Amino acid sequence: MPQPTSGDTRLFTVTADTLVAVDFTPRAPREPGPYRRLFAVPGARAFTAGNLLARLPMGMFALSAIVMIAGSRGSYALAGAVTATGLAATAVVAPWTARLVDRYGQARIALPATLVAVLGSLALVLCVRHDAPDWTLFAAYAATATTPNTGGMSRARWAHLLKGRPDALHTANSFEQAADELCFMLGPVLAAVLCGTFFPEAGTLTGAVLLLTGVALFTAQRSTEPPAVRRATGRAPLRAPGVRPLLLVCLATGGVFGSMEVVTIAFADGQGHRTAAGAVLALQAAGSCVAGLLYGAVRPAGSAWSRLVRCLAAMTALMTLPLLAAALTGSLLVLAGALLVAGMATAPTMVTTMTLVQRHTPEGRLNEGMTLAVTGLLGGIACGSAAGGWIVEHVSATAGYGVPVGAAVTAFAVAGTLLALGSSNRFTDHRPHH
Secondary structure (H helix, E strand, O other): OOOOOOOOOEEEEEEOOEEEEEEOOOOOOOOOOHHHHHOOOOOHHHHHHHHHHHHHHHHOHHHHHHHHHHHHHOOHHHHHHHHHHHHHHHHHHHHHHHHHHHHHOHHHHHHHHHHHHHHHHHHHHHHHHOOOOHHHHHHHHHHHHHOOOHHHHHHHHHHHHOOOOHHHHHHHHHHHHHHHHHHHHHHHHHHHHHHHHOOOOHHHHHHHHHHHHHHHHHHOOHHHOOOOOOOOOOOOHHHOOOHHHHHHHHHHHHHHHHHHHHHHHHHHHHOOOHHHHHHHHHHHHHHHHHHHHHHHOOOOOOOHHHHHHHHHHHHHHHOHHHHHHHHHOOOHHHHHHHHHHHHHHHHHHHHHHHHHHHHHOOOOOHHHHHHHHHHHHHHHHHHHHHHHHHHHHHOOHHHHOHHHHHHHHHHHHHHHHHHHOOHHHHOOOOOOOO
């Protein structure tokens, strides 16, 4: 019979005609991966769950409003104008809401602001349902502009919890970008199912419930909330060195997103598969989501500015794939594959951009700074949508894929010029790197 052995010896025995060696040497425990370490931070899982619930409706509201208004009033032009008005109102109101969040705290501001936005959504449903005048639709949807920047508040919590740990913050920012892509991928699909299966107002009502519930759960996690800064000593983010150039990059990058959506819908419609446009666009978001998670698992090399230039160069190159697929094949299936690959440059670009925004935003103004970046993206999306729509209408849907390429080239040129001029040295941080 084999005798007991110590933990650092091998046991040899014979089974039939085979010599078997068993190694009892203790194995060193495997080091947890970056995402396991990230969510080991106390309170991280709780606030992330609430924030994801609150963020999902961001991909639902616009589509739900368009379906609801167009179905009731028979006018896509009116539906588009109402949602555009809401976008413009958000661009104006969101930075002010974010400033109040920084000054008085997430719990004290975000929940009341969400209540106002939810009342705006309910008012929109009632106005549509009871055939109120058109101007009431604009007023009701504009009220939803008080919706807080839930993604920005989550990133602010990570920056607070991971101060002095830049690698961990890189992983957190990558996760947040992947979460954004996932919500904007699933949100429109959920909205379409709800509006089509039940009744046209179902998407808006469900989104309002999810938003209010998610923000309530998120703000209830007080232990991870960044401290409020009543009197921030730093200048406003818009006046801080380095922020305005980043807003230009955000504006051009938003042009990529906005034009790609409009042009893809038009291309699918031209192929007789308009209903497949959502699934095709979801592939682009899926590619970005996967790339974001992979990007967060590696340790980035070089300065953040140089990484941004490389990411934008990759985005410029990959955005040519949909153009080539549409021009050379005219196949929606090939286009879908091209969009999947092209989307892989999106998340690394946005992660690096948000990292730079965090570094250049003065102390105590972080949520405001990130909301300004989101506002820049929204402005770019609006401009890209208009430009893409014009090209589609006056030239062709295939030619429209040149618009996201041009927008990516513009973003790359801006970032490359700033790096060449020594931007990363001139735009010094106003606080320690996280």
